[in-house]
Amino acid sequence: MISWSDTGIVVTTTKRQEKYQAVEIFTKDHGMVRALCDSTIRICGFSWVSVDWRGRNSCENGFWRIQDIHQPIAPNSIHSVIGQRVCYLLHISLPYGDGASELFEYIEHMSREMRDCSSLEALNMYAYFEFLLLKSTGYGFDLKTCGVCGNVEKIEYISRDSGRGISRECRGITRDRLFRVPEVWENWSNLEPILSDLKTILLSISITNYFIEKSNLGHSGDHSFIATLGLVS
Numbered sequence: 001m002i003s004w005s006d007t008g009i010v011v012t013t014t015k016r017q018e019k020y021q022a023v024e025i026f027t028k029d030h031g032m033v034r035a036l037c038d039s040t041i042r043i044c045g046f047s048w049v050s051v052d053w054r055g056r057n058s059c060e061n062g063f064w065r066i067q068d069i070h071q072p073i074a075p076n077s078i079h080s081v082i083g084q085r086v087c088y089l090l091h092i093s094l095p096y097g098d099g100a101s102e103l104f105e106y107i108e109h110m111s112r113e114m115r116d117c118s119s120l121e122a123l124n125m126y127a128y129f130e131f132l133l134l135k136s137t138g139y140g141f142d143l144k145t146c147g148v149c150g151n152v153e154k155i156e157y158i159s160r161d162s163g164r165g166i167s168r169e170c171r172g173i174t175r176d177r178l179f180r181v182p183e184v185w186e187n188w189s190n191l192e193p194i195l196s197d198l199k200t201i202l203l204s205i206s207i208t209n210y211f212i213e214k215s216n217l218g219h220s221g222d223h224s225f226i227a228t229l230g231l232v233s
């Protein structure tokens with residue numbers, strides 16, 4: 001029998017049988033793990049937990065013992081919609097056992113900050129989450145080198161076809177369909193994404209959503225979610 005302890009964020013819960021529910025947790029040190037736990041424990045997506053895991057070997061479904069549960073945001077708020085959306089995208093895009101430590105660190109930061117931030121700030125953090133999710137799953141953007149000429153140039157466009165960055169100078173050479181890069185992306189390299197206006201945030205999310213869908217990470221064209229975001233002011 002193997003066992004370990006960790007902390008993580010609850011991604012999905014599915015009732016399996018009378019006595020057990022399957023709970024998927026994105027853990028700090030063990031990546032995405034799914035295991036069973038007692039069905040009487042009340043947990044929901046985007047809760048933070050301390051857990052003990054035990055199983056017969058590291059690949060096999062094991063059992064959680066959940067030690068501590070913390071729900072950082074109030075239900076029925078835009079923050080909660082964002083939390084659910086984060087869980088959905090983690091569920092469809094992260095393979096089991098994938099460490100993705102930068103992403104984990106950011107989500108931890110995001111949930112801590114989301115306790116008392118405004119809707120606009122929450123949405124801004126969410127936009128950066130999608131950007132980082134693409135990076136963590138190997139579909140990130142190269143914003144330093146122009147994909148047409150191969151030189152280090154200021155990247156102002158992203159090809160809708162290939163996802164490569166393209167400079168203003170090389171724009172006319174390519175036949176690719178292009179997105180204009182939101183300027184804020186240039187500074188998106190740390191845990192404190194600079195606050196943008198709503199228009200820029202929605203533009204960023206529309207581009208990252210396009211590539212999340214294109215890279216087969218999953219169906220992300222959830223128009224009700226986008227419509228909800230549009231109501232934020």
Ligand SMILES: [Zn+2]
Pocket residue numbers: 146147148149150151153166167169170
């Ligand atoms: Zn170029």
